[in-house]
Amino acid sequence: MKVNFFHLMPYPYLPDDFDDVEKYPSPSLTFSNAHFDPAIGVDLYHRYLDELEYAEAVGFDGIVVNEHHQSAYGTMPSPNIMAAALARRTSRATIMVLGNAIPLRGNPLRVAEEIAMLDHLTKGRLLSGFVRGIGWEHFGHSINPADSRTRFNEAHDLIKKAWTEPGPFSWYGEHYEYRYVNIWPRPLQQPHPPIAVPGAGSPETMRWVAANHYTYVSVYAPTKVVKTWFDGYRAAAADLGYVPEPEKIGMALPVFVGEDDASAHREARQYVEWLFHRGLRQGLEIVFPPGYMSPAAMKGLLKANLKAYPELSYEELLEHGYVVVGGPEQVRNRLGELRDELGFGQLMAMLTIGAMPADMVRRNTEIFAREVIPELKRAPVPVSS
């Protein structure tokens, strides 16, 4: 089991009346950046980077950054910049960029170049994730959601070819045309840095990730739904005659470990609620704009009939496996159960939950590293669940 520390870098200082959902339908896209105070922002960035560096120091295998735009939910429009900031301040942990939202980029070669540079700066400690970008980010960057899937596929193919085939070569695609593709530097890891892609149940994505032997990662879903995703991924791999190693299946999960079970819930509740009720307050219209999903995928979503995140109570979030909170023993047991049921070999633990203050994050990280990681690493991950 690989255990990684996943950061969203939220901007926690929302206005006092933020629970007025008519006034603030979401912390994303339309929530004015007049609410971003640069004097606070500067300290937040450095605090959050410190948290990632601390995670390496206490024994996490990887530290994870990601990309979001125009949102208080996550303040890393360029995850590559954060990875660069971490590259020479860390020496052991894998730096996971999870990931670059390649459909949003006008020029995917820039991603190929930056990841290749990061691979050298980290001396080969880099994992390169690729994501679609959330619906609201297609509004924010004026990228047609109806093109999102084909832009993702073509950008991926181009980036991978730029990493692996000698240049110069030319590229004539539906969305991109280059007369000269010849990136300097080439990546350090050969043939290229490992790739991870998050999925949310789309069968096309499962097949594609399996066919490429990439890592498949889940986020924010009930355990029973995540199980169908991971089973689907394993089935797609089996159809291709491939048995993915457990480390090719990752689960991103907010976790809080307190001194004991009762105090953990008392402490964590408000921050879990911040994440799901405020951070993830977003209408279907901005998450799945027209064209973003195929009608078949939309049908699957309607059929799953999941509650919107803000409608889930703290108790439901715990019960259905969206989050794990407890004392060391409870968290060890719960994560062990999830590992055995779901068969993931990468945990992306989100230990900075919502507006959680720095001292609490530090304690959460320290207790998690001391009390939980050794146990997770001791037991084997079932190869197939």
Next chain:
Amino acid sequence: MTVTDAEPATPAVQRRKAGSGEIAYRRAGQGHPVLLLHSAGGANEWGPLQLGLVATGDLVAPDHPGFGLSDDLPEIHTVDDLVYHYLDLLDGLGLAQVDVVGLSFGGWVAAELAVHSPERVRRLVLGAAVGLRIPEAPVADLFLMNPPQLMRALFHDEALVTAALSAAPTTDQILATYRDLGALARFGWHPFLNDPKLERRLHRISAPTLVLAAGEDRLVPRAHAERYAARIPDAELRVVEDCGHALHGERPAEVTAAIVEHLGAEK
């Protein structure tokens, strides 16, 4: 318009090869041919407007690629592609010159078609049309609206909004709407429902043109109809009062009469 017992049966949907698949269309009536280019929500519609056009002409009412009963035809990706798609359709049906009625999104396509091939268009109607780039009066972002917000933007009469929202849609209806809006996104996400070059080409349109504006349009500001009417050489602007963007969806008799009159007028 009075809908009587003698009203003709809804003509069957026909299918016709186009590009990588097929499109669906209905055709009925006799007289001068009329090409009806539907709005984003108007695919596969058969109602008072269509009946009025059938009564006075040979109506051809296709669903755009990606909408209604037509296949996706993903190779048709821009409004420019749609212009060639409809020129191919007119050629295939042997229609040298048609009247073109375009509503909302279909109005944009109609204007582009008339700019491209003015000689193919005898009379033109643009109803609550998008297509122009007017930064100081942008079209509302309907992609950001939830269903109740969208209904309130389409209809002026609150009773119509209430009626439209009274019954929960079926899964099939939600999926059909998602597909139609996805097709609209394909053609109109960026630039947002406009072609920056269209305005300076409108002088090419030679057909007598009726520009219809909805008096209470909450999606397309009046400036768009005024700009179309000002730039198209032989254009008349007419405002349908107390009416939302849906035009014939809100005031079917008045809107149909205005269109039929324009197509039949001596000029």
